[in-house]
Amino acid sequence: MSTSTSASQPATSSKTATLKLPGEEIELPIITGTEDEQAIDIQALRDQSGFITLDPGYSNTGACESKITFIDGEKGILRYRGYDIEDLAAKSTFVETALLLMYGELPAGETVTRFREKLTDQQLLHENMRNHFEGFPPHGHPMAMLSAMINACGCYHPELLDPDMDDQSLFHAAAILMSKVCTIAAFAYKMTSGQRVEYPDPSLSYCRNFLHMMFSKPHRRYEPTPQVVKALSRFLILHADHEQNCSTSTVRMVGSSRANVFASVSAGVCALWGPLHGGANMAVIEMLEQIHKGGESPKTIVEKVKQKKFRLMGFGHRVYKNFDPRAKILEQTARDLLATKSEPDPLLDIAHELAEIALTDDYFLQRKLYPNVDFYSGIILRAIGIPVSMFTVMFSIGRIPGWIAHWYELYHDPQRRICRPRQIYTGPRRREFVPVDERRTAAPKVC
Ligand code: ACO
Numbered sequence: 001m002s003t004s005t006s007a008s009q010p011a012t013s014s015k016t017a018t019l020k021l022p023g024e025e026i027e028l029p030i031i032t033g034t035e036d037e038q039a040i041d042i043q044a045l046r047d048q049s050g051f052i053t054l055d056p057g058y059s060n061t062g063a064c065e066s067k068i069t070f071i072d073g074e075k076g077i078l079r080y081r082g083y084d085i086e087d088l089a090a091k092s093t094f095v096e097t098a099l100l101l102m103y104g105e106l107p108a109g110e111t112v113t114r115f116r117e118k119l120t121d122q123q124l125l126h127e128n129m130r131n132h133f134e135g136f137p138p139h140g141h142p143m144a145m146l147s148a149m150i151n152a153c154g155c156y157h158p159e160l161l162d163p164d165m166d167d168q169s170l171f172h173a174a175a176i177l178m179s180k181v182c183t184i185a186a187f188a189y190k191m192t193s194g195q196r197v198e199y200p201d202p203s204l205s206y207c208r209n210f211l212h213m214m215f216s217k218p219h220r221r222y223e224p225t226p227q228v229v230k231a232l233s234r235f236l237i238l239h240a241d242h243e244q245n246c247s248t249s250t251v252r253m254v255g256s257s258r259a260n261v262f263a264s265v266s267a268g269v270c271a272l273w274g275p276l277h278g279g280a281n282m283a284v285i286e287m288l289e290q291i292h293k294g295g296e297s298p299k300t301i302v303e304k305v306k307q308k309k310f311r312l313m314g315f316g317h318r319v320y321k322n323f324d325p326r327a328k329i330l331e332q333t334a335r336d337l338l339a340t341k342s343e344p345d346p347l348l349d350i351a352h353e354l355a356e357i358a359l360t361d362d363y364f365l366q367r368k369l370y371p372n373v374d375f376y377s378g379i380i381l382r383a384i385g386i387p388v389s390m391f392t393v394m395f396s397i398g399r400i401p402g403w404i405a406h407w408y409e410l411y412h413d414p415q416r417r418i419c420r421p422r423q424i425y426t427g428p429r430r431r432e433f434v435p436v437d438e439r440r441t442a443a444p445k446v447c
Pocket of ligand 1: 367
């Protein structure tokens with residue numbers, strides 16, 4: 001297996017841009033990607049001129065060249081390694097998609113079989129690792145446990161702490177991370193809900209085994225419907241990568257210091273936790289439940305949004321400014337899954353009504369605010385029976401292959417340097433130090 005793909009080429013540079021600065025002009029190379037997206041290469045700017053660029057939130061900053069995922073936010077396109085997300089969601093499995101992301105090509109059948117066997121081999125946690133769970137308080141957040149346990153995995157695999165990895169050791173590390181993360185997540189859920197843990201079942205597929213560890217009980221084995229398995233697999237595929245988002249950039253940032261793959265991925269889990277990123281799927285359900293219980297109409301909510309009194313969770317995206325293709329697929333998946341349930345979900349009705357009003361309202365149209373992937377993923381997870389506190393953990397399970405792929409790509413990037421952004425300092429200029437008993441200025445009110 002190789003990490004290079006025949007269908008991709010390095011970014012090219014034949015044109016230049018001229019930057020006019022006070023008293024001078026500077027020529028900067030223009031870089032063009034395989035899908036014709038353009039960038040001005042400013043690597044030499046500070047050396048040539050003393051200027052840096054300022055871009056809080058990095059909306060206009062390309063931190064790297066990458067061959068993994070392509071997004072066209074205006075057209076609502078998402079591709080992994082050149083394959084449309086719609087095709088992968090309909091025709092691929094999560095395990096196959098993971099191999100595609102990590103190695104660059106759709107894997108041959110025997111590679112998938114070998115990787116599945118390796119995933120099965122890695123399902124169990126070292127018994128000492130099980131004891132770590134006892135150290136967490138009973139209501140500790142499962143995202144905190146997940147991040148800590150992923151980092152702890154590194155202690156049990158010292159041979160994989162060296163960032164000098166080849167394709168074979170990556171195969172091993174990926175199987176450990178992808179497999180153990182399911183066991184850790186399910187154990188965290190069982191322990192925080194006061195239930196006996198269910199050990200993995202090597203006879204089951206990736207998704208079925210996870211559902212078994214989550215929902216089987218000593219007296220009743222859980223048998224998911226095919227629709228539940230399909231919805232989970234689709235959820236994981238759609239969350240598997242999303243180029244340089246907050247958590248993936250965190251993984252790359254940590255990896256740039258040559259930190260090992262466990263430490264880097266564990267940092268990605270922490271970054272994903274926030275409600276503006278992976279935590280949004282939880283926030284959506286909490287918001288819909290609040291609307292449902294409070295009895296406010298979706299119209300009133302939309303008015304509150306316009307008055308800036310309410311942020312509609314699951315709406316808006318830094319990159320998608322037309323529609324989020326993942327939201328489209330998951331909306332249909334949510335409908336299919338709920339059609340198999342005897343009880344309709346009132347939250348789905350509220351979600352649809354909110355989306356319909358918002359999608360025809362000028363406030364939303366002008367700001368290009370559309371439902372994002374989290375708007376429907378929460379409804380799917382709820383229908384599967386996943387508790388809200390585990391939603392962001394589910395997102396993490398899906399994102400593991402993407403984080404590993406980016407960590408590995410960074411490691412092989414000849415342009416790799418430690419990530420170290422600069423800043424524009426706006427604090428006080430140099431001041432004379434005054435000893436404590438001579439100070440007359442009011443101290444900050446901290447006590
Ligand atoms: N509800 C209401 N108004 C919004 C929303 C929203 N969800 N998102 C953006 N806006 C408004 C802002 O108030 C702002 O209006 P203004 O121009 O009148 O000031 C305008 O749209 C632009 O918003 P920004 O905050 O500048 O957009 P940004 O690109 O920085 O933020 C983000 C993107 C964080 C996703 C934002 O849309 C948001 O908070 N959404 C809700 C949380 C969410 O769903 N996050 C999941 C993202 S997907 C993912 O991570 C998997």
